[in-house]
Amino acid sequence: MNLRTDDIINRTVIMNRLDSITSEMGIALERSAHSPIFAEACDFACCICDAAGDLVSQLSGIPILATAGSFSVKAVLKKYGGVIEDGDVFIINDPYDGGNHLPDIGIITPVFYQDELLFFCVSRAHHGDIGGSTAGSYNPKATEIFQEGLRIPPTRLMKNNEMITDVLELIRLNTRNPEMLTSDFLAQIGSNRLAARRIKEMLGTYSVATVKKAVSESLLQTETLTRQRIAEIPDGTYTAVDYIDDDGFQTEPVKIAVTVSITGDRMLVDFTGTDAQVKGFINTSVVTATCAAGIAALWFLGKDIPRNSGAFDCIEVNLPEGSLVNPRLPAPMTLCTLTPASEIIGVIFKALDQAQSGRVSAGYHRYLGPSFYGVDPRNGRYYVGFSFCSLGSGGAMAGHDGKPYMATLSNFGGVKAPNIESNEVQYPHLTLHHEMDNDTAGAGEYRGGSGMKYAFEITAETGDVVNFGDGIKFAPYGLRGGHPGSKNRSVFVHSGEEISMESKEAPRHAVKGDRIYLNTSSGGGWGDPHKRAPQKVYEDVLDDIISRETAEIVYGVIINETGIDYEKTEKRRKHS
Known part of the structure; x- marks a missing residue:
């Protein structure tokens, strides 16, 4: 066996082992977390970055969080540079400095071996509450980020493997459920520690030099493959637009415009022409917009391309300053990982479909569902719940019907719907129905997935409901003659009175017996419906x-x- 063959085998084994470690991180986080958002919905992601902060592995979790891990690590490196030590743990959530949006908190653990910094283990997860003027931190009427919750810049949370209690207490005092927050932090820290231990076990088998070589060669190999795939796309300029219902203040739709330019092995995704930043919370951080663009491009380029920095660095993204996709402080942006992240992916799909048809899906549903909060009369504890059961469906693509009942495009089905019975134990409400909705699927040669009907009744004496999302005015698009999917609809029955809710509403007070009825949007169809078998x-x-x-x-x-x-x-x- 020659040296080159040894290198190939080592690289394959080491990179697969790192993928296995990120998968184990996700399992550990799911099984050790306290909150239903982690343990039931799995609204988290785990990844491993190298010492420079480049993404190496992100096998576990939802893409819009996992791909952002590199940004968070680089923010930590920029601030702390050469003073990172073994036993440190860092925390971050600021969307203006390496984060997605405030509820997604990143825990970052450096991994040292023989006194050398080699990797960072990252767990990013959506927490139930991070303060702000509305419980759950989704405030459709926020006009600045300070109303949305606590901003955490890259900050050392642990030193010498000991918690810095002053930092933890500062964060705890700004949240409504500090015990759950702390428990979930510990789950994230534990997940990272598990990964660090597995990495060190691997380094006991392979030398540091061998592992570093395997990682660098893998990133280079991924870049080469990605550029080859880009070069296979016909050179040209492909444009598309999509619209968000509104921002919760203005009634006019908000435009996302994209131009994808292919020149040889270069792809530029340019958002010039996108509307200026808005008053409401649909503005998106640079991290989220960049990650969404990369996700869309790599879906088109092929599922066999590893999702690491070698691939993402090939996708050039232009985000005009002061626009919806690159707002200036202090623009609010809590909704951004759902809307407009999903619409960014969708509009890039529409553009790239012009280059080569059949490689992307028609429109996915847009999330719309309330959060609800108050005191649970069964135990006297404060709760914050999210309507993860109000998922819609996926769009069709050439050769495949859309998948029913799945998370939005930005999450690529990664967020799971909680078990109904568990939901009723965790929150004071009763599910009335939860089923597919007839005659909603976007028609086509391949049809979209059906919309859903979901309803629940509040059983607490009092509480509050916040509706947030999109897709009441604009339906998921069809492709190549396929029909659009259905729109979202949300009805609040308060003291017997039916109230049609907008997609972005201020909190509504609820009382025992109030009900919420949700009709979630379906996926768009692909191709002429008359060609369907x-x-x-x-x-x-x-x-x-x-x-x-x-x-x-x-x-x-x-x-x-x-x-x-x-x-x-x-x-x-x-x-x-």
Whole structure:
């Protein structure tokens, strides 16, 4: 066996081992966390960066958080530089300095071996409350970031493996549920420690030089593959626009414009033409916008490309200062990891579909669901809950129907819907129904996933509800002749009165017996619905995904009591 073969084997084994370690981090975090957001919804991500802060592995968690790990580490390196020591742990959440949005808190643990800094282990997770004027930290009426919660710049949280209690206490005093926050911090720290231990075990097998070489060669190999894939796209300029309902203040839609330019092996994603920053909390941090652009581009370029800095560094992103995607202080931005991150990905899909069709999906649902908070009468404890059960569905793409009931594009299905029974134990409410919604899926040769119907009743004597999200005015788009999906709808029944809620509302007071009804948006369709196989249409009718009327009117498929009438179907499609 020659030396080059040894290098290839070592690189493959070491990089797969690092991926395995990030997966184990996620399992540890899920099983040790206190809050339902971690333990049930899995709204977190874990990654490993090298000593320079470049992303090496991010196998566990949701992409919009995992890909941001590198930004957080580089923010720590910029501030602390050569004074990082073994036994340190850092914390960060500031979206103006390496963070996504305030609820996503990063815990960063440097890994030393033989007195050399080699890696950083990063866990980023969405916490139930990080202060601010609204419990849960989603405040649709915030006009500046200071109203959204506590900003934490890169800060040392532990030294010599001991908690810096002054820092922890400062954070605890600014949150509504300090015990849960502390418990979840410990889960993140523990997850990082587990990863650090596994890395050191690996370094006991392979020399430091071998591991460093494997990592650097892997990043270079990924960059080479990514640039090869970019070079396969026809040179050109591809443009698209999409719209957000509003910002919660203005009634006009907010535009996201993108131009994707391909020149040889260079890809530039330019957001010139995007609307200026707005008053409300849909502005997005540079970190979130950059990560969303990278996620979209890499989906298009191929799933076999490792999601590390070698790939992301190939995607050039221009974010005009003062725009929605690069706002100036003190713009609020808590919603940004949902909206506009998902819309950024979607609008890039629409642009790149012009270059080569069939490689991206039609529009995904947009998140819309309330948070709810108050005191649980069963135990006297303060709670903050999120409607993770109000997920919608994915868009179709060439050869595949959209996946039903999944998280938004920015999370790529990574956030999970909690168990209904667990939800009712954790929060004072009762689920009334939770099911797919008939005749909502975006029609096409390949159809989108169906929208959902979800409703719950509040069982606490009093509480508050905050509705946040998007997609009431704009439906998920179809591609290549596919139909758009359905829109979101949200109804609050307060003391017997039905109130249609906007997508971004100030807190509403609720009382026992109040109900919330949610119709979540479906995925867009791909291709001409008349090209959908009649048998698939018939199966959708049998599964109650579409009605017989929709089968006839939209798909041109005639169904009688015994099945498909192929003769009438052929005539219907021919004359439609």
